[in-house]
Amino acid sequence: MRLPSFTHESAISSMRSFVRGWNTVSLLVLGMFLRVFPHNGRAWGQRGRLLVANGRFGEALPCLHQALKQGHQTARIHADLARSYRHSRRWTAAERSLRHALELEPRHAELWLELGSLYMGRQRHGAAVHAFEQAIHCQPDHPTPLFHLARLHLSVEHVDAQACEKLCRKALTLDPDHEGCLSLLAKSLDILGRLDESTAIHTHILKKNPNDPTSLETLSALGRLPGETFGTAPSPNTLVEPSPSGPHVHPQERAITYFSRAKVFMKQGHHTEAFSQFRAGNALVRQGIVYDIHQDALFFQRIQAVFDHDFFAVRRGWGHSSAKPVFIVGMPRSGTTLVEQILAAHPSCHGGGERTDLMECAQSLGVLSRHHQPFPEAVRELTPEEADLLGASFVMGLTLAGGDALRVTEKLPHNFLYLGLIRLLLPQARIIHCRRHPMDTCLSCYQQMFASLHPYAYDLTELGRYYRMHHHLMVHWHRTIPENLLEIHYEDIVAHPKESISRILEHCGLPWEDRCLEFHKVSRPVDTASLIEVRQPLYRTSVARWRRFEDELHPLRTALGDLLDEAGNLSKRPEP
Numbered sequence: 165m166r167l168p169s170f171t172h173e174s175a176i177s178s179m180r181s182f183v184r185g186w187n188t189v190s191l192l193v194l195g196m197f198l199r200v201f202p203h204n205g206r207a208w209g210q211r212g213r214l215l216v217a218n219g220r221f222g223e224a225l226p227c228l229h230q231a232l233k234q235g236h237q238t239a240r241i242h243a244d245l246a247r248s249y250r251h252s253r254r255w256t257a258a259e260r261s262l263r264h265a266l267e268l269e270p271r272h273a274e275l276w277l278e279l280g281s282l283y284m285g286r287q288r289h290g291a292a293v294h295a296f297e298q299a300i301h302c303q304p305d306h307p308t309p310l311f312h313l314a315r316l317h318l319s320v321e322h323v324d325a326q327a328c329e330k331l332c333r334k335a336l337t338l339d340p341d342h343e344g345c346l347s348l349l350a351k352s353l354d355i356l357g358r359l360d361e362s363t364a365i366h367t368h369i370l371k372k373n374p375n376d377p378t379s380l381e382t383l384s385a386l387g388r389l390p391g392e393t394f395g396t397a398p399s400p401n402t403l404v405e406p407s408p409s410g411p412h413v414h415p416q417e418r419a420i421t422y423f424s425r426a427k428v429f430m431k432q433g434h435h436t437e438a439f440s441q442f443r444a445g446n447a448l449v450r451q452g453i454v455y456d457i458h459q460d461a462l463f464f465q466r467i468q469a470v471f472d473h474d475f476f477a478v479r480r481g482w483g484h485s486s487a488k489p490v491f492i493v494g495m496p497r498s499g500t501t502l503v504e505q506i507l508a509a510h511p512s513c514h515g516g517g518e519r520t521d522l523m524e525c526a527q528s529l530g531v532l533s534r535h536h537q538p539f540p541e542a543v544r545e546l547t548p549e550e551a552d553l554l555g556a557s558f559v560m561g562l563t564l565a566g567g568d569a570l571r572v573t574e575k576l577p578h579n580f581l582y583l584g585l586i587r588l589l590l591p592q593a594r595i596i597h598c599r600r601h602p603m604d605t606c607l608s609c610y611q612q613m614f615a616s617l618h619p620y621a622y623d624l625t626e627l628g629r630y631y632r633m634h635h636h637l638m639v640h641w642h643r644t645i646p647e648n649l650l651e652i653h654y655e656d657i658v659a660h661p662k663e664s665i666s667r668i669l670e671h672c673g674l675p676w677e678d679r680c681l682e683f684h685k686v687s688r689p690v691d692t693a694s695l696i697e698v699r700q701p702l703y704r705t706s707v708a709r710w711r712r713f714e715d716e717l718h719p720l721r722t723a724l725g726d727l728l729d730e731a732g733n734l735s736k737r738p739e740p
Contacts (some may be wrong), residue, residue, distance in 0.1 A: 190214055201471075205236025209244075216244045221251040230410040239269040248280065258282055273302035277312055284316055292316055307335035313343045323517075325355040331385055343369070347378060352392045354382060363702040377424030423613045430611075431454025439716045440550060442611055447620040455619035457626050463581075464633045468640045469541040471584030477646065479588060482548050484555025487592040490672055491522075492575035493583070494598035494636055496618060497608035499654035503598055505683040506665055509587050510674055514566030521561050525589075526582055541663060543585060554591035556606055571672055580638060587645045595645075597638060600654035602631050602724050603710035607717065635727055 201207065209540075214226035228245045249258035257377030262279045273622035275661040280295030296316060299309035302373060310571075314331035317324040332349035336341055347367055353362035366379035404685035429438035475717060490507065492500045508515030526539040533542040546554075579586070586593055600608075607630060609621045622632040642649055650671040657664040665680050721728065 182573060191218075192331055192524065203442045205234030208234060209236050209238065209241050213240065213244050216247055216593060226246050237268065239265040239272060239275065241265075242268070243275060243278065244324075247280075250282065255282065255286055265427070269423075271302045273299045273306070273309060276302060277309060280312060280316070284319065289316070289319070297352055305338060307339040307342045307345060310335035310338075311342065311348070314345065314348050314352075317322075318348060320353075323355065325352040328352040329356070341372070343372075347376075350382070362648055368376065368655055371598050375421070377593060378422045378575040380425040380429050385634045415448050415452055419445045420613060421445075422448065423611075435712050439713055441458055445613065447608060450614065453622065455618045455626075457620060460620065460630065461633055466635050467540050467584065470635065471545060471640075471644060473589075474692075475544075475584070476587065477544065479551075480549075481591075482551045483587075483589045483591045484552050484559060486559040486573055486590065487557070488559055488566075488570070489585075489586075489590055489592070489593040489671065490571050490573045491586055491595045492571065492573055492577075492598065493580040493607070494577050495605050495631060496577050496614070497612065498577070498600040498605050499598040499657065500575050500577050502657065502683075503571045503596055503668065504652070505653065506668060506680050507571070507573055509676075509679045509683045510571075510669065510677045511679075512570040512674055513672070514569035514572045516562060516565050516572045516574050519561070519565075519574050520576065521558055522574070522579055522582050522585065523576065525558065526585055540584070543588065546588070546614070553628065558589065571674065572612070580634065580641070583645065583648075587648060594650065595648045595650070596668065596671065597641075597649055597651045598654065599651060601708070601710070602635075602727050603717065603720065604654075604706070604708065606631055606720050607710045608706075610720075624717065624719040625723045628720045628725075632727060633640035656708055 185581035191211060191214055194207055194214070198207055199212065208227050209231035210371070211225045212231060215221070215227060222245065225248050228241055228248065231241050242261045246258040246261035249255075249261060249407065261280065261283060262275060265275050266272065266279070276295050276299035280292045280299065281293055283289075283292035288718050291429070293313065293316065296309060296313035300313065303309050308329045310424065314328045314335070317328040317331070328348055329352040331347040332352065336349070337347040339345070346365060350362045350365035350369065353359070353365065363383065366376075366383050367375050369379045370383070384734070422441045426438045426441035427443065429441060490513070492503050492507075494500050504517075507513045529542040529546075532539040534545055535542075562572040562574070577598075580597070584594060586595065606624075609618070609627060610624065614619070614621060620626045642651070650667065652664060652668060659680060666676060669676060669680065
């Protein structure tokens with residue numbers, strides 16, 4: 165009799181089925197036992213733990229509470245309670261349970277890691293750092309706590325690539341093959357602009373996992389594809405197709421693989437295959453997002469209704485007088501990182517990166533509103549003194565970041581939503597609005613899997629509609645606060661760099677500086693989707709790229725409508 169073949173994957177699947185079956189039997193046995201001995205706290209705790217392991221958190225909670233009621237107070241019970249609470253988003257209860265667990269076992273590293281992850285998810289950075297440091301103290305010779313703290317240092321809100329690098333290198337002395345630390349180290353080196361070092365790490369990762377999505381994407385962007393390194397470039401037939409489904413494969417992970425495959429194909433000129441991969445990846449991401457573009461449309465209308473000519477006329481002279489801030493705004497992928505890198509090359513300007521201070525200020529106005537008004541309506545309640553105080557507070561944050569620099573940039577692209585607030589709080593601030601051909605802008609967004617903030621970017625029709633909303637809002641700002649705004653076109657920077665850079669510097673009140681023409685040589689952390697591009701000289705291949713995908717982009721063209729007529733130069737062909 166011929167025996168069936170038994171692969172590694174089928175072995176794992178069989179083991180999981182066995183464990184699930186064993187857990188089911190155990191739960192039945194424990195259920196019968198508790199009918200006879202209902203006051204056995206250990207049995208209640210064991211049943212609760214099995215339910216947590218099976219993901220049945222709602223059923224686990226009463227069992228775990230019953231275990232505590234029967235006097236079975238253990239750190240494990242409180243930790244399982246915390247996991248059940250986290251599943252139902254009861255964050256405070258989860259934190260309280262973890263604290264109880266740590267009172268019983270204060271040197272339990274896994275508990276500190278769970279607490280740190282809870283804080284990290286709630287954006288409590290300082291508390292998360294403390295928890296992860298405690299885990300490191302409990303397990304000084306283990307790489308896992310170091311990995312978690314390193315990961316925290318690359319979180320969106322608090323990027324510290326140098327700290328991440330230091331922690332990863334320490335962890336890799338303990339475990340040279342730790343995949344998570346290798347990936348974080350490569351990412352931190354990318355951010356720091358040390359691309360030769362990061363290439364070596366990415367290459368090392370690909371030798372172990374030839375289809376690692378992040379390393380493939382980074383090396384393709386650098387022009388250092390695996391074929392150039394190993395002698396065998398991946399093709400549409402050799403790269404592994406992402407697993408279509410499965411309980412242990414998160415859709416986000418599959419989407420990352422689609423995006424990475426697409427960028428490798430793009431680099432090799434397989435444009436049809438590339439767009440197919442982009443389409444599949446975007447569809448996966450969009451399925452996991454709850455987003456209604458009509459809500460954004462109403463928000464844009466409310467902004468224009470509040471910040472009209474009359475609003476500024478009656479508040480003339482308000483705000484803090486500092487001219488230090490330079491806000492760089494626009495649609496994502498429109499050249500905002502490039503403009504900031506150009507300014508950061510100037511000795512009198514510090515590149516502040518993507519700070520969320522202004523967005524948080526706008527949100528806090530809604531929370532503190534005396535009449536329970538959200539932003540933007542809550543802005544009407546501000547007094548002259550409050551506007552000055554808020555402006556001064558913002559400048560203080562820039563000063564802490566940029567020291568005594570004459571100008572400090574803030575380049576969160578979506579600050580275009582808050583230009584009215586900027587004009588009120590900081591009337592002397594410079595604003596640079598970056599524009600790029602709408603088809604190229606939207607295509608570049610569609611080809612990028614963003615970290616956050618861009619739910620509209622994964623559907624071509626929604627993307628086109630959002631671009632139109634952005635365009636009309638910027639028309640409104642140019643009419644109401646024209647004295648603060650400079651509009652700069654990405655295509656002009658590429659075609660006429662010296663003239664465009666001169667306009668940017670003049671708008672910012674800065675003298676000409678030759679170093680701004682060599683912006684790609686600036687050594688500074690950059691943590692945006694354009695971190696690779698700004699390390700390279702200007703190139704023309706990013707102009708009119710959309711022409712390669714005219715048929716595929718038909719839904720986008722329809723959504724953009726007459727904006728394409730305004731954009732002009734549609735007949736320009738892409739550079740070879």
